[in-house]
Amino acid sequence: MKKRSKMVLVSHCILNPCSKVEGVKKDTSYNLKLVKYFMKNDIGIIQLPCPEMYMYGSKRWGHVKNQFDTRFFREQSKELLNPLISQITDYVENDYEIIGVIGINGSPSCGINKVCTGETWGGEFRNLDIVNRKVKELVYSDGSGVFMEVLMESLRYYDIDVPFYPIEEFNPDDMINETISRII
């Protein structure tokens, strides 16, 4: 029997750290392990688009999920994902196996099971007191990023069952080892 070719979908910044918000560590050499593993094992890598770069550019602030949980953000995410979903359905129909989606925990867009949230995040940053209060109210919450939720829904719509794996934005090395061991 012919061996099925495998593919993985990865968040954009795993391959292109320049897309990250300014101030977030852009050294993603730790991703090399992940990419090497896939390449060594002939696993195709599909790079997902970066929704935040597309919608807000490289000068954007760090956001929280509360701000992106809007109809606009979801519609734009869907629009960005549509061409990819067409490709993915084609691959699946032609017996390729999508072995996983790898996202970035902490991201309000690409978190898999952890996202930054903040009820008061946003609005006017007039003085340091306001800024400090907002920062203090930032919560690392359970849940997926909005872009990942849209991707999950789209894959479900086409009955494509794919596991989702997180890389931890603030502790990537450990998470990468764990992700590799789970994905094998």
Ligand code: SF4
């Ligand atoms: S986590 Fe997602 S939104 Fe954030 S930089 Fe990476 S690809 Fe872009």
